[in-house]
Amino acid sequence: MKKVLKVIAIIIITVIILSVIGFNYKTVLASHKIKDVVEAGTTVEEFTIPSDVEIVGVGEATHGNKEFQEIKLEIFKKLVKDNGFTAFAIEADYGDCLAANEYIQGGEGDAREIVNNMMFTLYHTDEMADTLEWMRDYNMAVNENQKLRFYGFDMQNPDVTVPYLLDYLKKNNIDVETSELEKLTDYEAVAKGENVKKELADIRTELNKKSKEYLDYDLESALHMTTTISQYMDYEKPDQIEMLDYRDKCMAENVTWILDLEKQIGGGKVMLGAHDGHIGKISQLGYQKTSMGGELKEKYGDKYYSLGTDFFKTTDNIAVTREDENSESQRKNYSLTSADPLAYQAKYFDDKRYCLDFTTLSETEQKSVYDMVHSDVTMGSIGEGFADVYCLMHWAYRIDKVPADLYDGMVFYYKTNPIEPEN
Numbered sequence: 001m002k003k004v005l006k007v008i009a010i011i012i013i014t015v016i017i018l019s020v021i022g023f024n025y026k027t028v029l030a031s032h033k034i035k036d037v038v039e040a041g042t043t044v045e046e047f048t049i050p051s052d053v054e055i056v057g058v059g060e061a062t063h064g065n066k067e068f069q070e071i072k073l074e075i076f077k078k079l080v081k082d083n084g085f086t087a088f089a090i091e092a093d094y095g096d097c098l099a100a101n102e103y104i105q106g107g108e109g110d111a112r113e114i115v116n117n118m119m120f121t122l123y124h125t126d127e128m129a130d131t132l133e134w135m136r137d138y139n140m141a142v143n144e145n146q147k148l149r150f151y152g153f154d155m156q157n158p159d160v161t162v163p164y165l166l167d168y169l170k171k172n173n174i175d176v177e178t179s180e181l182e183k184l185t186d187y188e189a190v191a192k193g194e195n196v197k198k199e200l201a202d203i204r205t206e207l208n209k210k211s212k213e214y215l216d217y218d219l220e221s222a223l224h225m226t227t228t229i230s231q232y233m234d235y236e237k238p239d240q241i242e243m244l245d246y247r248d249k250c251m252a253e254n255v256t257w258i259l260d261l262e263k264q265i266g267g268g269k270v271m272l273g274a275h276d277g278h279i280g281k282i283s284q285l286g287y288q289k290t291s292m293g294g295e296l297k298e299k300y301g302d303k304y305y306s307l308g309t310d311f312f313k314t315t316d317n318i319a320v321t322r323e324d325e326n327s328e329s330q331r332k333n334y335s336l337t338s339a340d341p342l343a344y345q346a347k348y349f350d351d352k353r354y355c356l357d358f359t360t361l362s363e364t365e366q367k368s369v370y371d372m373v374h375s376d377v378t379m380g381s382i383g384e385g386f387a388d389v390y391c392l393m394h395w396a397y398r399i400d401k402v403p404a405d406l407y408d409g410m411v412f413y414y415k416t417n418p419i420e421p422e423n
Contacts, residue, residue, distance in 0.1 A: 026339035026378055026394075030312070036368045037345045040361065041354035044074060044411065049083055050359075054303040055259060056085070057272040057279030057293050059407070061310045061338070062382040064317035064331070065416035067353070068309055069127035072273040073134060075307070079271050080138070080148065086267025088135065089151035089258055091251075091274035092118060094228045095161025097152035098221075104135040104150055111136070116422055119157050121319065121331060122384065124421035145266050153254040153272070155231040156247070158184050165203070165225040168218065174206050184229065197233055200226045215264050224257055244288050248278060252295030276308045276381055280406040284381055284399050308407035310379050312343040317418035319384040333418050334390075336397050338380030342372070346414035357409040373403045 049056055058075050060068035072088075079085035090097065096119050103109045111129040118124065132150070139147045162184045169176065180195040181203075204226050210219055231250040237243045255272060262268050274292070277284045283291040296304040315335045346353050361370045381399045390396035403410060 024337070024339075027337045030339050030341035030344050030378070032341075032344070033348060034341065034345055034368075034372075036366065037342060037356075037372070038348050038354075040366055040369045041345065041349065041356055041412075043349070043351070044071070044353065044355055047078075047355040047357065047409075047411075049079060049305055049307075050302070051083060052303060053083070053305045054269050055255065055272065055296055055300060056270075056305045056307060057274065057296070059274060059276035059279040059306070059308045061276050061308070061380045062314060062316045062318070062416070063122045063275060063384050064319075064382070064419050065311070065314060066125070066127055066419050067311075067413055067416045069125060069131075069419065071309065071411055072271075073127070073131045076131075076271050077134070079269070083269060084267065085269040085271055086147070086265070087149045087151060087258060087262045087270040088131070089153045089255065089270055089272050090123075091154055091278060092120060092123065092152035093154045093157045093160050094152045094224060094254070095164050096120075096154075096157065097150055098164055100132055101150040104132055104139055104148060106136070106140065112422075119160055120384075121329065121421045122419065125419045127419065149262070149265075151258050151270075153251050153258060154247075155228045155250045155254065156235070158229045158232040161225050161228055165222060165229070168222045168225075169203065172210070174203070174210075176202050176206050178203070181229075197230060200230050200233075217261075217265075220261060224254075227257070228254065241287055241289075244285070245290050248283075248288075248290055248292040249295055251278065251292040252299070255292070255296060256299070275383060276310075276406070277383065279306050280308065281306050281408075282405055284401060284406065305409070306407045308403070308410045309413070310340050310343045310410060311338055311413045311416040312340060312346065313337050313415040314380065314382075315418050316382055316416070317421065318382060318386040321385045321387045331421060332386070334386060336380070336382070336391065338398060339378040339394075340380060340412070342377060342403070342410070343380075343412040343414065346412045352414040353412060355409060355411050358404040359408050374405075375402060376400050377403055379403070 056079060058072050062068060076088050099114050103111060103114055111132040114132060115128040116124045135148045135150060162181060166178060177199055181199045204223060207219060207223050235243065235246060237246060255270065259270050262270055272279060278292045280291050280293045281297045282294050293306050315333050317331050317333050320330045320332050358373050363370045378398055378400050380397060382397045
């Protein structure tokens, strides 16, 4: 009887092991050293962006890892020092970043409090506060024409922008009807329709009357606020895919506005921080027609550089899918693997991360690496809104795409750790 139980136990254990291996076979297959990739990789410190690039999109494979927030500041520092960049823009509404920009210009406040007041909890972190503090310190040490600015290029939350616009109108004695616009400050009772659009059009007319021969930053900012609010007025679409496309197109338009403004000020170079799915040259989603990065690549060509990121292992702090619109948003840590063989190679670098510039890989001298980044690779991609059951669904946090189709280069991490946001 003992022998029978022993055999049964062995069979059960074997089945469990084989099931685990079967479920994670891609992870197992990816877990080996690829010498050519390791030799082709560079450190972040050695990584360079071409001097003629005007927009760099730095992606994050997840919204909930410290390393992806840290790399944005690290790359931005290099771009400021080596490439003359003067603007940093993130995946947040324009109005949501105005307090941060005022702070880095020397305004009053506390960096931690400012980031904690941003709409998205993924920015309520020490890493984002460190970014603002570095930009503020930098600005305090340079001339006016070298100062940095901080922007948001999203358009989903007009309620964070409207108060700034109304305040500008009041301070500048611009008398125009705003009763419908004021309702937008109540997120639960957002007013839409032609009445809001009419008020915005009237405001733009009055603002344009104030235009001057010289650049008035505050006036241009107010005009742009009317644009981002108008964008939101047309955001709701009958089809979810149309909404995704529309948002990315609007974000690309807002990046163009930021770039044009920066060129008037004197810098003319902008770094973007957003999810990989937005900064990629094509959409990660087969059903989505475009991406912000795709729009920018089509408009600016090689002057737009898309730098993606990926992990091999992650413990990711993700916003959990809410039961209904009235339930509070919560975040939770999930441990996952990407099954990305390129990310696994970060294991063999001293700091467990490395960069690959796809645009400089030789098709002949580095053929195996070139072929790899120009073929389908399983990569990690995790946005906000997750559920426990998704851990069993690889399609919920992995994509199979050609890296070089998505990005001009990538930063790979062997392991990434969760952000610790304050609510």
